[in-house]
Amino acid sequence: MSRSPLAWIAASAVGTTALLLGAPALAQSGAAAAAAAKPASVETMNDMALAAAVNVCELAVEQKVPVQNAVISNAKAITYVVTAAHGGQIAGAGKLEASQIVNGTIVQIVGRVKQGCYPKITADDKKFVDEVIAQFTAQAKQQQKK
Structure with missing residues (x-):
């Protein structure tokens, strides 16, 4: 049984983000600051x-990082910032779980990679980008039907 790219990535990123959120450097004011x-x-x-997509493109094209x-690394970083500095809140969306932030961030980054350096990345990387976009598109269509 295979898991979708978004589900696997989100699970991986959320697990690491949870570890990061417990880091002593974040213990400024804890829950009061987030609230x-x-x-x-x-x-x-x-x-x-956009900054994350530029970073992904640089790493993929110049450094040959998959x-x-x-994407996972950058999604973790953005999720950390949104959770730590903004209490997990995004304007217009309210308070989100880390997995929701990760998934939304992945889609945003991948979409910008597709617009940017897509012609320069490997076939495997293109497959990953295309799978994430296809999965997101399918989920969006299902949401519209509801």
Whole structure:
């Protein structure tokens, strides 16, 4: 039985993010700081996703790091920022679970990789990008039917 790319990546990233969130460096004010946090704006999320996609492209094209690995790393970083600095809140979406942030971030990053360096990445990396986009598109269509 195979798992979808998003499910596997989200599970991997959420597990690591949970470990990071318990790090002593985050113990500033703990739950009180997260509760009082201002939601991340849509513009901030777009900027972080664009920066992450540029990083993914740099790592994949110049350093030959698999796109999947680079996407996971960047999704973890963005999820950490949104959770730690914004209490897991995104404007217009409310408070989200780490897995929701990871999944949304993955889709945003992969979409920008497709627009950016897609012609320069390996066939395996293209397959990963295409699978994530296809899965997201299928899920979006199912949501519209509901």
